[in-house]
Amino acid sequence: MNIFSNKNSIAWYFILPVVIIHLFVIGVPSILSLALCLTDWSGLGKINYIGFENFIELFDDRYFIKAIFHNIIWTIIFLTVPVAIALMCAYLLTGIKRGQMFYRLAFFFPYMLASVINCQIWKYLFHPIHGLGGYFSSIGIDFLASSPFTTKETSLYAAAFVDGWHFWGFLVVIYLTGMYQVDNHLYEAADIEGATKFEKFRYITLPMIRPVFIFSIMIIIIWSVPVFDYVYILTGGGPAYSSEVVANYLYTHAFVRFNVGYASAVGTLMFVYVMFIVLVFGILRKLGWEI
Amino acid sequence: MIVSNFRKKEAIPNHIILLIFASIAIFPLLVLVFNSVKPFNEFGLNPLGPPSTLRFENFSDAWVAGEYARIFFNSIKLVIGSVFLCLAVSLLAGFSLAKLNPRGSTIIAVYLLVGISIPAQLYILPLFLLWKELSLLNTHLGLIIIYSALNAPFATFLIRSYMIRLPDELFEASKLDGANTFQMFFRIAIPLSWPVILTAGLIIGLAVWNEFLFALTFITDQNFKPIATILFSFQSRFENNYALVSASAIMMVAPIAILFMIFQRRFISGLTSGGLKE
Secondary structure, eight states: OOSOTTOHHHHHHHHHHHHHHHIIIIIHHHHHHHHHTTBOOOSSSOOOBOTTHHHHHHTTOHHHHHHHHHHHHHHHHHHHHHHHHHHHHHHHHHTOSTTHHHHHHHHHGGGGSOHHHHHHHHHHHTOTTTSHHHHHHHTTOOOSOSOTTSSTTTHHHHHHHHHHHHHHHHHHHHHHHHHHTSOHHHHHHHHHHTOOHHHHIIIIIHHHTHHHHHHHHHHHHHHTSSOOHHHHHHTTTOSTTTTOOHHHHHHHHHHTSOOHHHHHHHHHHHHHHHHHHHHHHHHHHHTTOOO | OOOOOSOGGGHHHHHHHHHHHHHHHHHHHHHHHHHHTSOGGGTTTOSSSOOSSOOTHHHHHHHHHTTHHHHHHHHHHHHHHHHHHHHHHHHHHHHIIIIIOOTTHHHHHHHHHHHHHSOHHHHHHHHHHHHHHTTOTTOHHHHHHHHHHHHHHHHHHHHHHHHTTSOHHHHHHHHHTTOOHHHHIIIIIHHHTHHHHHHHHHHHHHHHHHOOHHHHHHOOSGGGOOHHHHHHHHHHHTTTOHHHHHHHHHHHHHHHHHHHHHSHHHHHHHHHHHHHOO
């Protein structure tokens, strides 16, 4: 639709402010970062071009490799646990009439809360004396006797758990929206055929919500890349790098050690990976995957 | 349309499972509420349960200890500033992309879509150095500009998808009456779009209120910090005074909880809209 075919310039003036502010804050600094990753700049003084040395160094950096590995674990956890629970809860929600809204609000509310709040709540609950650990020991069960955030074996999973606890309600709502669009006749037909609950879910619900489902998979993969708040607040990447993730590693290099070039190289890799994921899903859509 | 793919008697097991998950979602928040009104000396004996006596002074103690009057003012300033600036630029762009469609504007839409998925870690450091050059570090204006840019793509698309459904006849009629583009924007598009303006405003406000990474990086002066990062340092300062820490957290959650009760549908649809439509 074009109301003013000859007034293209006015239309562009309307778009200009958003473009300017976005270029200023995100566009230009991103391009700078993509350029600085080929230098050894420390934020002050001369900028030396060093080619791909930062990247070569990065792939030799065992802490960075560890961080990437942790991001992969993080992605896998989020692709499985919250997705499975949210699918189940959304499916169960379609089967009830009363209390719909109550459950939906209860599941969704943590998603609205700030990371500092959620972290504080769980730091307290996982406190060995005051939290759940104290409660379990008082009834004689040796569970959560030490904080999972400060234990090497569990710190990453504990941080992922808190983030997941805050996130899964979001998935319930988007799956539910998809499920409400499924035609009721399909379920009625399945009932006549004598299908079980699980069969109905597997052969009707899941295929029908595919677009929403694939969208959720995509955003989980993308959102698992810049994970920062929960790790920074709960564990700081520790103890002994046991919960280090790429974003926190970059943050340390950027704002503690001021390795501008090195941090930019990490940022560039994150960006390339995210763009690759976006591209893959774009191609799948073009191939007729109905995403 | 409600899908009822279960018979009525089968609904009870559904409720049981859903209640278990609802309590997992709500119980931790309940503990926070209990702790915010629990007397300090009760924590040792009763860390998780409801308090035996209510001590509302926790809130005033925390308010004084954390100097929250100033901090709330900081956060509110950031929220109001960002909501206004972001809505202003997004409304203009959303209107143009929905109704004016200048030639080549798809490039802008694509740019903004890519912009949404760029991880903040790519540009945060050059942005920090740029802000240092411009003396925008430790200023609220600097953070308001950042927050507006961060939320503008989302707001633009949300507004665009709403305005695209406004009937073209209205705009054509006003054009015949001699209205120019600005008059159409202010007299027709804006008054008819208040629902989406409200939704976008709430979502931007929520994002700014909760934001952590940029607030942590760009505001290091205690006097200018918003509540999200103050709470973070407060947690380590009063590490074992759970009454104070919990009361502070409740003060940060309360405005969101109240707004969520009033505008639940707007929050839910706004926060999930990015995914459900282009």
